[in-house]
Amino acid sequence: MPSEPLTADHVLEFPGGYTRTTGPVIGRFLTELRDGRLMGVRTAEGRTLVPALEYDPATGEPVTGEWVEVGPAGTVTGSAWVHRPLDSHPLDRPFAWALIRLDGADTALVHAVDAGDSRALPPGTRVRPVWRAARTGHITDISHFAPEVTKIVSPIRTAYRLTASPSLTRFLEGVRDGVFLGCRCGTCEKVYVPYRLSCPGCGNPISEEVPLPDTGTVTTFAINNLPDPRAPEVPFVSAYILLDNADIPMIALVGGIPAHEVRQGMRVRAVWVPEQERTLSMSNIKWFAPTGEPDVEL
Numbered sequence: 001m002p003s004e005p006l007t008a009d010h011v012l013e014f015p016g017g018y019t020r021t022t023g024p025v026i027g028r029f030l031t032e033l034r035d036g037r038l039m040g041v042r043t044a045e046g047r048t049l050v051p052a053l054e055y056d057p058a059t060g061e062p063v064t065g066e067w068v069e070v071g072p073a074g075t076v077t078g079s080a081w082v083h084r085p086l087d088s089h090p091l092d093r094p095f096a097w098a099l100i101r102l103d104g105a106d107t108a109l110v111h112a113v114d115a116g117d118s119r120a121l122p123p124g125t126r127v128r129p130v131w132r133a134a135r136t137g138h139i140t141d142i143s144h145f146a147p148e149v150t151k152i153v154s155p156i157r158t159a160y161r162l163t164a165s166p167s168l169t170r171f172l173e174g175v176r177d178g179v180f181l182g183c184r185c186g187t188c189e190k191v192y193v194p195y196r197l198s199c200p201g202c203g204n205p206i207s208e209e210v211p212l213p214d215t216g217t218v219t220t221f222a223i224n225n226l227p228d229p230r231a232p233e234v235p236f237v238s239a240y241i242l243l244d245n246a247d248i249p250m251i252a253l254v255g256g257i258p259a260h261e262v263r264q265g266m267r268v269r270a271v272w273v274p275e276q277e278r279t280l281s282m283s284n285i286k287w288f289a290p291t292g293e294p295d296v297e298l
């Protein structure tokens, strides 16, 4: 009969802490840390090691006695996100362990970064130390690092009055009365909508007003996935609609049909708000809805 392997569980722990000497180089680094300064030590090759080490990890040579102040800000070179901090971790909320190359240093030190709810800390993020009020000469004299301030929210309010041109006023009067007013250029014969007083094609003044039907054809369209106060729901469709008898399309919403069913060449008709609710504005048209007629070849 096979027997279970014999096991015994142990814990190796120094509950009061394990006292060790630092040596002159790491001791200097920690003493400077207690004074709120971040210092690096120079190698014979001129590189600055932070945290300070007694030997250059690249060559094995002893470092020089030359010290330089670095940071306090630095750049994240790599990180790992901690979703569920352990009791022994420096922060009690999700954070990142990061490699941080302090300004002026050639190596990176490992420390915790409190990046809020971002759930990731991309390389290149600029961070600064958050110091503890009481310092003892330990790497935890820096409570953690925090990203530099890169954006603020500022309230904006601009009050302004928009004055409609005589031609736009005329067009909106038409829209109030349930008619799209276009105009015909006497020179190039093109019919434009909205109504205007000069031809955008040939530049000639226009005087002939042309009432247009409220039916047309979708020429191009876009499906929008961001909410808009004018749209019935998300996703919604905004489209260029060529009104019948017009030579250029105008932009409007398309409704009364799922967004993915809208197509080029689809026949549509304006859906007007009730007459008693109409104003001198384009909001008199809720949107354009399919007429059910066969699609048109564009």
Ligand SMILES: [Zn+2]
Residues within 6 Å of the ligand: 185, 186, 187, 188, 189, 190, 199, 200, 201, 202, 203, 204
């Ligand atoms: Zn013209």
